[in-house]
Amino acid sequence: MPESIIQVQDLTKIYQVPERSPGLGASLRGLIKPQYRQVKAVTQINFAVDLGEMVGLIGPNGAGKTTTLKMLSGLLYPTEGTAHVAGYTPWERQPAYLRRISMVMGNRSAMNWDIPPLDSFRVLSKIYDVPENAYKQTLDELIALLDMEALLKKPVRNLSLGERMKCELVAGLLYQPDILFLDEPTLGLDVAMQRRLRQFLKQYNQSHAVTVILTSHYMADVTALCPRVILIHHGQLLYDGALQSLAEKLAPFKLVKLQFNTVVDDFDGFIQQFQEIEHLPKENGHHTLRIPRGDVAQVTARLLQQLPIADLTVEDPPIEAVIDQIYEEGVL
Amino acid sequence: MRYIKLIGAFFKVSAQAEMAYRVNFFLRLFYAFLNLLTGVLSLVVIFNQVEMIKGWDLPSAMGLLGVYLLLGALRGLFISPSLESVAGMDGEIWQGTFDFTLLRPVDKLFLVSFRHWRIFALVDLLIGLGVLGYAIHLMGAALTLGAVIHFIITLLCGVILLYAALLAFSALVFWNSGFLFTWVINDLFQLARYPLGLYPGWLRLILTWIIPVGLMTTIPAQALAGSLSTGMLILTVLFTIGAFLGATWLFRQGLQKYASASS
Amino acid sequence: MNHQGGWALIKNTWQSWLQHRGFFFLLAFGWMLPLLVYLFVWSAAAEGGTLNGLSQDTLASYYLVLILVNQLTYTTANWTVGDIIRYGQINRWLLQPMSPIYHALSSEIAGKVVFMLFSIPITGILALIIQPQFNLTWQKGLLFIPSLLLAWMLRFFWGYWLALMAFWATRADSLLALQDSLVFLIGGHLAPIKLLPDWMQLPARILPFRYMSAFPVEILTSQLSYDEIFLGLVIQAGWAFLSVMIYRLVWRHGVRHYEAVGG
Numbered sequence: 096m097p098e099s100i101i102q103v104q105d106l107t108k109i110y111q112v113p114e115r116s117p118g119l120g121a122s123l124r125g126l127i128k129p130q131y132r133q134v135k136a137v138t139q140i141n142f143a144v145d146l147g148e149m150v151g152l153i154g155p156n157g158a159g160k161t162t163t164l165k166m167l168s169g170l171l172y173p174t175e176g177t178a179h180v181a182g183y184t185p186w187e188r189q190p191a192y193l194r195r196i197s198m199v200m201g202n203r204s205a206m207n208w209d210i211p212p213l214d215s216f217r218v219l220s221k222i223y224d225v226p227e228n229a230y231k232q233t234l235d236e237l238i239a240l241l242d243m244e245a246l247l248k249k250p251v252r253n254l255s256l257g258e259r260m261k262c263e264l265v266a267g268l269l270y271q272p273d274i275l276f277l278d279e280p281t282l283g284l285d286v287a288m289q290r291r292l293r294q295f296l297k298q299y300n301q302s303h304a305v306t307v308i309l310t311s312h313y314m315a316d317v318t319a320l321c322p323r324v325i326l327i328h329h330g331q332l333l334y335d336g337a338l339q340s341l342a343e344k345l346a347p348f349k350l351v352k353l354q355f356n357t358v359v360d361d362f363d364g365f366i367q368q369f370q371e372i373e374h375l376p377k378e379n380g381h382h383t384l385r386i387p388r389g390d391v392a393q394v395t396a397r398l399l400q401q402l403p404i405a406d407l408t409v410e411d412p413p414i415e416a417v418i419d420q421i422y423e424e425g426v427l
Numbered sequence: 428m429r430y431i432k433l434i435g436a437f438f439k440v441s442a443q444a445e446m447a448y449r450v451n452f453f454l455r456l457f458y459a460f461l462n463l464l465t466g467v468l469s470l471v472v473i474f475n476q477v478e479m480i481k482g483w484d485l486p487s488a489m490g491l492l493g494v495y496l497l498l499g500a501l502r503g504l505f506i507s508p509s510l511e512s513v514a515g516m517d518g519e520i521w522q523g524t525f526d527f528t529l530l531r532p533v534d535k536l537f538l539v540s541f542r543h544w545r546i547f548a549l550v551d552l553l554i555g556l557g558v559l560g561y562a563i564h565l566m567g568a569a570l571t572l573g574a575v576i577h578f579i580i581t582l583l584c585g586v587i588l589l590y591a592a593l594l595a596f597s598a599l600v601f602w603n604s605g606f607l608f609t610w611v612i613n614d615l616f617q618l619a620r621y622p623l624g625l626y627p628g629w630l631r632l633i634l635t636w637i638i639p640v641g642l643m644t645t646i647p648a649q650a651l652a653g654s655l656s657t658g659m660l661i662l663t664v665l666f667t668i669g670a671f672l673g674a675t676w677l678f679r680q681g682l683q684k685y686a687s688a689s690s
Numbered sequence: 691m692n693h694q695g696g697w698a699l700i701k702n703t704w705q706s707w708l709q710h711r712g713f714f715f716l717l718a719f720g721w722m723l724p725l726l727v728y729l730f731v732w733s734a735a736a737e738g739g740t741l742n743g744l745s746q747d748t749l750a751s752y753y754l755v756l757i758l759v760n761q762l763t764y765t766t767a768n769w770t771v772g773d774i775i776r777y778g779q780i781n782r783w784l785l786q787p788m789s790p791i792y793h794a795l796s797s798e799i800a801g802k803v804v805f806m807l808f809s810i811p812i813t814g815i816l817a818l819i820i821q822p823q824f825n826l827t828w829q830k831g832l833l834f835i836p837s838l839l840l841a842w843m844l845r846f847f848w849g850y851w852l853a854l855m856a857f858w859a860t861r862a863d864s865l866l867a868l869q870d871s872l873v874f875l876i877g878g879h880l881a882p883i884k885l886l887p888d889w890m891q892l893p894a895r896i897l898p899f900r901y902m903s904a905f906p907v908e909i910l911t912s913q914l915s916y917d918e919i920f921l922g923l924v925i926q927a928g929w930a931f932l933s934v935m936i937y938r939l940v941w942r943h944g945v946r947h948y949e950a951v952g953g
Contacts, residue, residue: 110688111688165526168530169529169530169686170526170529170530170686171686171687172683172686172687186686188529190532190533191532192532193530193531193532194532196530197530198526198527198530200526203522203523203524203526203527204524205524205527207440207444209444209447209448210440210443210444210447214440214443215440217436217440218436218437218440221432221433221436222433222436222531222532222533223531223532224429224532250447451861454861454864457864458864458867461867461868461871464871465871465874465875465880468875468880469880471887472880472881472885472886472887472890473731473735473881475887476735476741476742476881476885477735477741480731480734480735481734481737605712606712606713606716607713607716610716610720611716611719613720614716614719614720614723615723617723617724617727618723618726618727620727621727621730621731624734625730625731625734626730626734627730627820629819630730
């Protein structure tokens with residue numbers, strides 16, 4: 096069994112945040128004896144990622160995803176715990192390590208805005224010591240994959256958000272890193288562009304065996320790209336495994352949508368006989384019932400028998416709704 | 428060496444970016460001229476009233492002005508543009524994009540010091556040399572080889588001191604990201620326009636040993652005029668080395684602070 | 691004329707500027723420093739005697755008062771007006787039922803309060819350190835006040851109409867930079883008017899720059915006879931009212947041009 100390329104053990108990050116009470120007296124006191132409050136951003140997380148895997152790091156705002164990513168990329172020192180990425184300790188920031196990783200952030204730009212992207216790429220190739228022909232080859236490949244030929248000569252400030260993201264990806268990949276950290280890469284992009292970038296990432300991951308850790312608010316990113324998710328909430332790792340199983344675990348029910356031939360009186364009354372079935376608000380003329388997974392077969396059989404049903408479908412609850420629920424209720 | 432090649436690449440990219448901004452080569456020329464005019468006219472007005480102030484006459488004061496302009500030009504050539512891109516207004520710390528810099532497989536101090544160039548400062552450099560040349564002409568008396576060597580050494584010290592001061596003030600941004608520390612040192616640098624001797628004792632001490640803007644221009648000017656003692660020369664060199672080491676240490680501390688607290 | 695709207699604007703601007711007082715203190719520091727330099731230069735030059743009748747004490751007190759008066763009359767709004775026109779934000783102003791000058795005035799007043807929070811204590815400390823002899827008579831004080839008000843009015847409107855050149859030319863701030871340089875050279879900053887060389891005397895006394903900050907200070911520090919004061923006040927008032935008239939002319943034509951061109 097090959098050793099995992101990313102190994103995280105008991106990783107913890109506690110921030111000391113200065114406390115600032117209002118008022119002049121408090122400010123003076125704070126000057127002499129500053130008060131600190133401990134914020135536990137990440138607490139004792141453990142996981143391992145294999146070469147070439149694409150893992151989604153999900154969780155609500157402030158859960159600790161970005162903090163974790165920053166520790167793995169070496170931008171942040173942990174308070175406790177260890178991490179090994181490609182055999183290095185990230186926060187030592189050894190040049191050899193930095194050459195093998197890449198971080199692309201959706202809301203921040205690594206480009207020089209006054210010059211065409213090509214020039215920024217060239218400087219980066221020099222910083223990363225990429226040999227000339229390797230640079231040309233990689234660049235050509237990326238430009239073709241992302242369909243960016245037309246953008247190359249325009250100054251970055253004149254590009255749209257989507258075009259800029261393409262540039263950020265090229266900037267992040269032109270030195271062929273082994274590990275790619277993506278922090279909200281599709282933030283603010285329109286649906287078509289999001290899809291385009293997802294396609295690219297999937298293709299790239301498959302053809303180059305790049306290990307990818309991705310954080311995103313858009314569940315569509317995660318469902319499209321990450322067979323495996325790690326759920327972090329309140330700094331703790333709550334789940335690590337297949338996305339599908341997470342949904343099943345969190346929301347152990349299915350949605351049954353019904354349409355009737357004729358008007359049915361007292362449908363609610365009828366439902367009452369089944370415990371644990373919820374009658375959800377009517378949508379587009381469909382009645383929706385939420386039924387525990389185990390009971391689905393039995394209940395649908397009864398419904399079909401006893402009601403004039405024109406149409407019946409059984410669905411999984413949308414993952415977004417499931418995840419939203421966790422985000423809101425904070426429970427697993 | 429790789430780092431020298433990198434400087435070349437940075438220079439090239441900066442030149443391209445600068446030329447992309449066709450904001451008036453002529454406007455900048457105008458400002459450079461204005462700068463020169465006010466500098467020279469100031470000296471003319473002052474020395475119209477007195478022949479000498481605390482041992483400094485017009486030629487030696489003009490020599491000091493030349494040094495001041497030269498240092499300013501070097502600062503504007505790469506020291507300021509590079510450091511301000513991190514610590515200045517709309518800089519990387521301000522905007523939150525310093526992470527990218529931190530991730531590059533190059534020494535961060537090097538990156539932060541040599542990354543951005545403003546080639547128009549070469550014009551300022553020429554102007555500074557011109558003023559210096561004119562001052563030497565006014566001084567008339569022969570320049571000894573010793574004076575020239577002393578001058579070059581102390582000028583180098585002046586540049587390094589200016590760099591160290593800017594670096595140290597820039598580093599403070601890691602502890603308080605909202606305040607424009609570099610503006611403080613840039614403002615204080617104006618005190619270097621005139622010889623240290625003009626200022627009252629208490630200020631002279633501050634400007635020599637605490638925030639050494641006085642050392643940056645007065646010492647080289649004294650060297651040029653041949654009035655620099657060897658003792659002071661050695662002291663200046665030692666102080667410069669110390670300041671440089673102190674500033675780089677402070678910067679690296681700042682990096683550590685950033686990497687333990689950024690969220 | 692909407693007074694209530696104007697007052698609310700001033701209060702709002704003041705509160706938000708107070709939040710960023712670190713930045714504004716830094717600006718005030720930057721403006722103070724050049725004047726401080728010349729305080730020391732002239733004090734050193736006048737050591738042991740007088741220059742054209744001005745003693746070391748008079749020169750020191752002149753500059754200390756000038757630091758405060760300069761801060762009071764310096765208009766920051768001029769710099770932002772040009773930008774506002776260039777970036778089209780002026781459309782919003784033109785739509786409001788309040789004369790746009792209120793915006794400039796509100797930031798003026800707000801700014802003055804914040805800047806003075808810095809300048810007054812610092813100047814006070816400097817005065818305690820330097821301890822210049824200062825003779826104040828109530829007559830001079832009485833004449834000082836209208837002169838100060840006229841100085842502010844002149845500097846504000848003169849700068850404002852220059853800034854409005856942004857309606858026609860894109861880089862009108864070079865004109866403002868030129869104004870600052872002229873105020874420095876012949877407006878009493880580089881040297882009190884009395885100490886300027888003969889060939890500069892006439893332009894300095896006739897042109898408006900002296901009356902923008904130095905003139906009230908000259909009155910207060912007893913550098914002028916009553917005849918000179920009254921003549922100066924006449925010239926100052928003349929320039930002040932002329933600047934208002936030029937401003938109104940430029941504004942009217944500027945808005946017309948702007949609307950014709952399509953903003």
